[in-house]
Amino acid sequence: MNERREPLFLERESYRQRRTIDAARLLPVLGFLALCLPILWGNSGETDSARVTSVGVIYLFGVWIILIGIALVLARRLRRIDADQGKPG
């Protein structure tokens, strides 16, 4: 049984690695979209603008820290992948 499972496991591992790279490539795109959201606030009217600024601060810093968190998780996985790929052969 064990002998049969191993290649399956490896395949899954390399599949995961490729998807991790996909995620790393996707992250800046998603980040850019999320950070561009504030441009839609422009026309919200003067009465709301005061409230929007503090919300905007919280929103932008929130997106920022989430991006950093995801980057941290991805970086740990990617570093392993890079090390794997760096091996000769």
Next chain:
Amino acid sequence: MQPFNILIIVCLTYVVALFLIAFVADRRAKRGQLGWLRSPLVYTLSLSIYCTAWTFYGAVGYAARSGLEFLTIYLGPTLVMVGWWWILRKLVRIGRSQRITSIADLISSRYGKSNLLGVIVTLMAVIGTTPYIALQLQSVTLSFAVFAQGTSGGTTGGDWGASDLNAAALWVAAGLALFTVLFGTRNLDANERHYGVVTAIAAEAVIKLFALIAVGVFVVWGIADGAGDILARIDASPIADWDMKPGRWVSLTFLSAVAFLTLPRMFQVMVVENVDERHLATASWAFPLYLFLMSLFVVPIAVVGLDLLPQGSNPDLFVLTVPLSQGRDGLAIFSFLGGFSSATSMVIIAAIALSTMVSNHIVMPIWLSVAQQGATVSGDVRQVVLTARRISIALVLALGYAYFRVSGGGAALAAIGLISFVGVAQFLPALLGGIFWRGATKIGAAAGLLTGFVLWAYTLFLPSFGSSFILPASVLADGLFGIGWLRPQGLFGVSGLDPLVHALFWSLALNTVAFCVGSLSSFPKPQERLQGAQFVNVFDHNPNSQGWFSGAAEAEDLLVMAQRILGPKQAQDLFSRAAEQQGKAGFLPDISQDFLQRLERELAGSVGAATGHAMIGQIVGGASVSVGDLMAVADETAQMMEYSSQLEAKSAELGRTARQLREVNEKLTDLSVQKDAFLSQISHELRTPMTSIRAFSEILRDGGMSGNERERYATIIHDETLRLTRLLDNLLDLSVLENGQVELDMQQANLQDVIERSVMRAGINDRLSIRRDPAREKLALFTDPDRLSQVFINLIVNARKYCAADAPELRIEVRDQVDRIEVDFIDNGAGIPTKSQPVIFEKFSRLGDHRAAGGAGLGLAISREIMNNLGGSITYLPGQRGAAFRVSLPIDPTVVSDVNQS
């Protein structure tokens, strides 16, 4: 003691501490005790030179003026770092594998080690960076002035005049030049990292981060009442009225992302000073975190500053003036150190990056062409390079100072940060095109860079000086030569755009267009294509693929030159190592391709790719790369594929040949067996009549028999000789047919007649019934009817002899095809086994043991030869249940005559 004096002392102490840190780090590195010197943390912190004094002081001012827009300057780099797998990873790998010394070196090296591009990029970088350095000097002097103003009646106190400011700026510039020269030009090889400088930068990064956070914490929890209160104050402050400009928001995010990649100083710390590619993974989240923390308290400080300080006070200095206004001198001094750190670290790295570029791409090429004997003269080139670098550093700082003086340190300087960003952003198309697009060429890169640079200067840089300087007011208002379409801030009649967005859009757009068009319409040189392939496929290729034609080069000449650039010890080490690897003793290795590439790479690490290449070129001589070499290395993958498909084709061909050989061999073996069988048979056939002839002729000779008996014996002898003659006739016939010597009696004939005659002559008895369709046989032929009939007779006789069915039957089917007539003879017997089918037409072939049949096995062989001579063919038709033969005859008589003649 007055705060200002304390400030001076603290400041000096801090500078001394920096010198010490750099000194200790350099010492440790020299001893090989790298340890934490090469940790990802130091790398991340060194990236923080992105946050200059413009950030430290300016962000608060920016926020006070334009609200949250200041964040874009940090969000762009965050996106680049988070997306490191796209671009940064490749840049760093290329930088390490090609031993890149600066962004100018990268672009020059990518486009065929072109010095032209190196010079263009260097000049653009100097022009774009000088104002930025001026900005740093200004911020330091302004912050000095704040403290000087805050001190009443001090010895140096009172309001600072312009001369004092200038003097301070001069001192700062001089001090920075000294530091940079001391620690930035210790070694020549850019790839031997400046550990001292980088460590000092990292220390400064910590100081500026903590300084800003300290002020922020003081503001949020000291002045305001915690986070909730701050949010309320934000909404109540003038900042809440900020106007979101979507165009600027997106453009600035993009611009800062681009500048993060292309700023020479960022390239220096990110790529050149990188000691380990894996550090990038850590920095991908740690540096955004650093930026996050730097920006976190900017808005609170701005809000509280606007609240507390009198109207009209400079928001750029809130970081200092807010703590001072609350009597927190200690905090203010700490904050001042933060700003000082930001300014100095930027200036130091920028000066190193620029001086490397200037010395490698401007001074060295000039020196090489001016020095008569070029690279082979004696003397230490290292000293020349190092001196050039030191002078360059001083020059860059002098330029910065001059700019500061000329511009007067006014508001124009405050906007210079973004202007500078747009300037260096012009490197982007050449940079990205270079590492992702193999079709990018030198012409394209130069066209793009120059277009972008001119547009940047015209639409943004020159107008920034105001209407009186260089660009007259009339040009600003009405365009060059009064053409409205050429208005610097409204190109092509597009007006109403923010000047920065306008300049960014047009310069980068036209830059990209020029780059693409130039690349598409020009043809790269081999060297360019080679470098292009290496850069674009940096992850696939092993780095050894540059070509030098060795031969003319003498190892000794190379050593002489290398010693002067790398230093005697390093050069000798390199040479003796190479010799050792080749299995030789001493210092002079064989000048192999491999060795030349390594040497060039080492030189490139010291003086840049273009110069290194030129120096080797001077000694080795001649072109370094031929198209053949290029093909050999550039398309390694394609070549491998081609090779393997060639192998495949070859092996398929081999397989085919082997199969054919096997078939032929089988046939030969079978034939040999048949021949043996035939020989024994023919000897038997010959012997049987011979034996009876001999026996009966002996009886006749002995005499003494009745006339009746004698006649009978003579008849037997006669019959037997006839049989022998027939056999020999057949053999003769066959040999004549085979040699093509037969004479054919070609004439018009009717197929039905021929078949009719054949059936009659075959002497069919009742045993075999023949089924025909005479109506279809009425076809005209041009052939030799006798010979054709001979074939038919043979087939009919065979059917009679061999068909083993209970009620033997032979069908003769005629089909009129377009170009030929097919006559099939199909019996209902057992047929011929597949194994035997290939040999039935061979001579002497007789299947099984049909001795009774009494033929010599020549019939089908003769038939085949006849059909060949008639231009037709006879084949065995498998899959008809019984034995089946197809005779096909040509209709076109020319075919017949052709065959006849040949």
